[in-house]
Amino acid sequence: MTPLLTTHGLTKTYGGLHAVEHVDFSLKSGEIRAIIGPNGAGKTTFVSLVCGRVPPTSGTIIFDGEDITQMPAHRRVRRGIAYTFQITSVFGHLSAYDNVALPAQRTLEDGSSSGRLHSAVMSALERTGLAERADTPAGTLSYGHQRLLEVAMGLALKPRLLILDEPTQGLSDGEIASFMELVREIASEATVLLIEHNMDVVMGLAGRITVMNAGRILAEGTPKEISANDAVQRAYLGTENHG
Numbered sequence: 332m333t334p335l336l337t338t339h340g341l342t343k344t345y346g347g348l349h350a351v352e353h354v355d356f357s358l359k360s361g362e363i364r365a366i367i368g369p370n371g372a373g374k375t376t377f378v379s380l381v382c383g384r385v386p387p388t389s390g391t392i393i394f395d396g397e398d399i400t401q402m403p404a405h406r407r408v409r410r411g412i413a414y415t416f417q418i419t420s421v422f423g424h425l426s427a428y429d430n431v432a433l434p435a436q437r438t439l440e441d442g443s444s445s446g447r448l449h450s451a452v453m454s455a456l457e458r459t460g461l462a463e464r465a466d467t468p469a470g471t472l473s474y475g476h477q478r479l480l481e482v483a484m485g486l487a488l489k490p491r492l493l494i495l496d497e498p499t500q501g502l503s504d505g506e507i508a509s510f511m512e513l514v515r516e517i518a519s520e521a522t523v524l525l526i527e528h529n530m531d532v533v534m535g536l537a538g539r540i541t542v543m544n545a546g547r548i549l550a551e552g553t554p555k556e557i558s559a560n561d562a563v564q565r566a567y568l569g570t571e572n573h574g
């Protein structure tokens with residue numbers, strides 16, 4: 332089967348610093364893939380290259396058979412690449428409902444009924460457990476709920492590839508458990524690429540794990556293989572340096 336996403340020699344340098352260095356990466360449709368690695372390993376830069384927020388220095392990105400290396404971010408969104416980022420990007424003065432309505436509108440044809448928009452918004456809010464907070468101004472939601480609202484905004488785009496950057500940061504244990512259920516459900520219809528520092532979440536969710544270190548892929552494998560990998564233990568798992 333053709334992979335949904337591949338990168339070849341993907342590189343991003345800032346001055347002399349190789350934030351991402353010659354990364355060959357491949358993601359199958361329907362996977363839940365976690366990217367882990369110490370602070371500064373290049374994880375956020377890598378997904379920023381994939382979604383087009385940052386232009387690469389060199390290398391190529393292929394999505395669903397198409398070279399998207401030079402494609403602007405908004406067109407990648409239309410192709411089905413949705414992302415949420417470390418820094419909460421909700422509009423604080425708008426309600427949770429309106430925050431989700433903005434991306435939901437982009438997936439509907441011009442002239443669609445307001446009923447379709449409403450059901451798309453409510454479906455995304457329900458899946459993330461935020462339906463009861465539809466009218467709450469996003470800025471007054473707890474940090475954890477704002478992160479979930481970002482996921483709802485991503486879902487409203489009906490993505491084929493959903494990229495989540497540290498989605499469980501700031502969530503309580505109970506919220507993390509429901510979040511894991513949600514990601515499993517999302518994975519029945521989309522591919523999920525997840526940067527995550529919480530190792531219980533990584534081990535519990537990911538089919539495969541990619542470990543980055545100093546801009547490169549250090550290792551890749553199943554949770555079992557990665558837990559047993561000596562180089563990974565040394566670079567990451569054995570240390571307390573978990574962002």
Ligand code: ATP
Nearest residue numbers: 345348350368369370371372373374375376377574
């Ligand atoms: P964290 O877990 O802390 O988010 P990360 O693995 O996501 O780390 P990146 O944020 O991708 O790592 O950063 C990789 C390297 O690139 C770091 O050394 C960082 O300082 C550097 N870097 C990232 N963005 C920029 C930028 N816009 N300008 C200069 N250097 C940058």
